[in-house]
Amino acid sequence: MDNRELLLDAALDLFYAKGYDAVGVQEIVDRAGVTKPTLYYYFGSKIGLLQNLLERGYSIMEKSVLEASRMNANLPEVLYKVAREFFDYAADHEKFYLFMLALFYSGRENEAYKTVSPFIENYYNMIVGIFENAASQLGNMRGRQKLFAVGFTGVLNHHIMTVSYGLTENEKFEISNETTYEIVHQFLYGIYS
């Protein structure tokens, strides 16, 4: 693996575990087995490294979610597919996904937040789009698309967070098809059904 990739991986490990601001550049290059000028050669700055990290991880996620959301089916099936895709992505890229969530919740005046901000915007629009596409199935939503989008991602992300929270080191992340179905069903039909 080349040094660029080694640096991105080392940075992700550390950012995920301790957060962007708690990690020093020296720590990153030590873990990657290179020296500082190598990092600055590839990324220009610490924030540039973060930017590249986000681009690498986000493009993969966007692709798989968009694909799921564009399938020709009714809303329950689409939401199930999207949820499945999110959970699979989170399982395959657990560190990246949870680190992105952490950035999402971090302070607005933080440099790292400003860097994720456009990605979050994109992410949010992607989910709202799903509900807008389903407008014909849901009748007049009276602008509730956004409420739905927020609720839906809130549920998914919080489940991802909580499952990951319960894991011991090296244990595999997993949300079963049954649980996924139950979560989506609950979102669609409530908890009484």
Next chain:
Amino acid sequence: MDNRELLLDAALDLFYAKGYDAVGVQEIVDRAGVTKPTLYYYFGSKIGLLQNLLERGYSIMEKSVLEASRMNANLPEVLYKVAREFFDYAADHEKFYLFMLALFYSGRENEAYKTVSPFIENYYNMIVGIFENAASQLGNMRGRQKLFAVGFTGVLNHHIMTVSYGLTENEKFEISNETTYEIVHQFLYGIYS
């Protein structure tokens, strides 16, 4: 106001805006208009300051939510009351609530995360308790209390986050009774109703 309070307020402002690790001790004391030994006199360390900040904010929230959750009513009414209480608390203590959420999502090896961790545990148990108390109304939950608890807080927190996100500086945080009702109704009966 005494210096202890001034320090807590200054710290909250800065932690909220930039995150715990991005804020230096010097910055905090400058904003509070005191000097470093004063901070170390009252709190012993930067993490001690955080600890005190969390204790101050959390105890108020816990009280109001527990009160709402113990009212003698059916589940929909309890959940509505709890949601209302959360939104009101978040409105009155926006900085604290969002900062706590940020810590919730921050890396596990971060010192600040380790400090909130017990508070989060408590918070989570509080919500699970609501659904356990409602067991008689929901029939056999087959252990779904936790799923419900995660889903419910996921929805509430994500709504709080998103509303706050849309605010311009100094604009007031507000989630109306109607929206609160809609959110809880959606959680209970799904989006089709």
Next chain:
DNA sequence: TTTTTTATATACCGATTGGTATAATGAACC
């Protein structure tokens, strides 16, 4: 073969990090 470009290391920069030793202040107590 010489020159240019890519990629890396050594050694350093000023600024800031969390934290403290020492001393001064003022009020309360003896």
Next chain:
DNA sequence: GGTTCATTATACCAATCGGTATATAAAAAA
């Protein structure tokens, strides 16, 4: 009046922060 104690400031600490000037080695281009 003297002593104690709570509270605060000045001035400092070693360590780390993000970042860079300079040199070097290898490879590609001329």
